[in-house]
Amino acid sequence: MKRRSFVKTVAGIAGITILGSMNKSVLAQTVEQIEALTVKGNIRQSVSKWCFGKIPLDEFCKICKKLGMVGVDLISEKDWDTVRNNDMIVTMGNGAGSIPDGFNRIENHEKLIEGYERIIPIAADKGVPNIICFSGNRKGMDDEQGLENCVIGLKKLMPTAEKYKVNVIMELLNSKNHKDYMADTTPWGGALARKVGSERFKLLYDIFHMQRMEGDIIQMIRDYKDVIGHYHTGGNPGRNDIDETQEIYYPAVMKAIVESGYKGFVAHEFMPKDGLNSLRKAVQICDV
Secondary structure, X not given: OOHHHHHHHHHHHHOOOOOOOOOHHHHOOOHHHOOOOOOOOOOEEEEEHHHHOOOOHHHHHHHHHHOOOOEEEEEOHHHHHHHHHOOOEEEEEOOOOOOOOOOOOHHHHHHHXXXXXXXXXXXXXXXXXXXXXXXXXXXXXXXXXXXXXXHHHXXXXXXXXXXXXXXXXXXXXXXXXXXXXXOOOHHHHHHHHHHHOOOOEEEEEXXXXXXXXXXXXXXXXXHOOOOEEEEEEOEOOOOEOOOOOOOOOHHHHHHHHHHOOOOOEEEEOOOOOOHHHHHHHHHHHHOO
């Protein structure tokens, strides 16, 4: 996946750039200038690196560790060692395929399976527990056919995922921003996960995306807790800070996640208004 392309797309839709609203002096804080946070740890927090693109990854890992996080999200294979060398977890690794071209088309399966079967053993060796995947866009296909096609492809991949104990995680995205994307509701994703029927296939429940598509966040977390394997945060509207300026009340959402028995990771994926100060506040908000 080319996350850079994704960033440009979202930024264009939102009418902003990733770093345009950041306070550059805040963004430029060094590791030594960061005041360490002590967290409860009921939520194992991580953060998507692309949201803080100008900070070198090695330094960013050290900052995240001081802020009480356990890992960094959406990292490509070439950078996995950098995260590991900082005693941090790659909480979600980038895989094969792309957002528009995923498992919902049979003609994509051979290439996708080849790509994932190559990277899953490497992920296992490097301690990367999760690899992301996508449904693909509809392109005129009805959702039921797309679901069945995804089942066919993913079932072929599950023996490898199960052998190496690496989770393949399909991201749920809103199709208002990601036009035509198929996996745009929790019920569709839940039906897929239950038909695949493997403990190694789960959903990435992006709270921002699902708030845009369907709302009812806490009830969805309760109803689909058995098939959710990863969470992303983000404020709505605009995928900005998860603070009092937006419509999702994250303390209640985080409490629902804890109550569901979830033991995985919650990764922040928002465009910060105030650089690392925004990230610090997000960690504190989610530390329930």
